[in-house]
Amino acid sequence: MNPLRSVIAIQPGQPASDGAGVRLTRVIGGGGLERFDPFLMLDEFASDNPDDYIAGFPPHPHRGFETITYMLEGHMRHEDHLGNVGLLQSGGVQWMTAARGIIHSEMPEQEQGAMRGFQLWLNLPAKDKLGDPGYRDIPASEIPRLTSQSGVEVVVIAGQFDDGQVRQQGAVQRPHTEPYLFDLHLPAGSHIAPRLPQGHRAMLYVYQGSLQLPGASPQSVAAGRLVRLSDQGELHLHSQDGARLLLIAGKPLGEPIVQYGPFVMNTREEIEQALRDLRDSALA
Template structure:
């Protein structure tokens, strides 16, 4: 009998505000982030009220990790101190490696309409935290999409999608943490069983509909909930009514995590150095 990944927790996101007052749903972040290693934060922003997002995220620093912004609707302009400028549109991804330091802004390129998307923070191993920063804008046309034999649509942002019948490399590969990031659209009655490496942390964020997870008894995750699964076994997902979700998986680093706002390092001393560097204008 095959072993399935067990549900360790199902938890709702929490209302939060960031940047210059952008309202969002904080799914991962705060105390206990070691449970989600190598992932540090996941925010969902979704509103058709400009008052919720128009102030955006003015210039701010980062050090020690990567940010992945995935836009479902609307547009956001990125500018950073390295001279990078990018316009993130619906279906596109911004992958930024802060490493030793990036100071950037993310500002809505619209004054009306819906702005909807996600930002995920992915940790860097200690050896890479002070490496070269980088930035990549990936338009929707460059992100692979597929439909499984069962009618499930998959947007393969990072890693490799493999359900035993079809295998597709994503737009981004990261050997340090081997992240898998898929946007899965399950029709009513849809099922999918992506193959994932043993020992990898696996998270599911349902943002529309509801998802059934096998077990005794079967557990259900509704929109706005994060599912944390065990690191071993096979993954089986099913939705009676239909669902849209992010599948997030990666190799845990198992290193100390010390976070102070936009800086994530391995020790308090390194955080204090980051604060000094930012104060002195030498963060990057």
């Protein structure tokens, strides 16, 4: 067997609040973003208390990156200044390219029940940061699902899943960052070895159950923790008692990252221009 990707760090998510007071767990975000390049933020929202999510995310701007929202349970409505309207439902994905600018809202379409899902921010290369914005709704029926020979269910959102036995193209392919985004459901006693390009930054976020990572120093990862892996080697995942997790990988851009709230550019001057454009109603 070839060398395995090693564990660089295991870290818990932190309680946070965003939008109009939506309670969530911030898994990635804040300082040290270069460690996760090309990913900028990962939030998990999970509550069956409407007070935690009902205020939603009223209109707000973005520039310079893409947002990927994956809904496990619940209903959220998207509207933006370009005229796009979409209803994100259980199992669906919204892939929004902010690029030079988009102003949108994400509001719950429910007043009770569980709201559970994730939002991931994916950086854009400098040459595309002021390109055309875009928006795509991907219902659950259009997202490929497969079951591996060991019984692992794989939701292939982006990239290509390949474990040497089964290969499946995902719902989304993106140039430059070449992201991989899988939702993996490992039954008790199962294992899986997804193939990832060498050099891709790779992370795992366990959101249910527990995961075992083999190697010279085997490690067990509990729910609510992010695993940051090395950029080289094979990836082998096991679960003794069952686990659900996101596998996130992408090609680093290696460019400067300057963030100010909902704007992610390469220089401070570009951030200042974004603020002027927002003030002058010229964001997009």
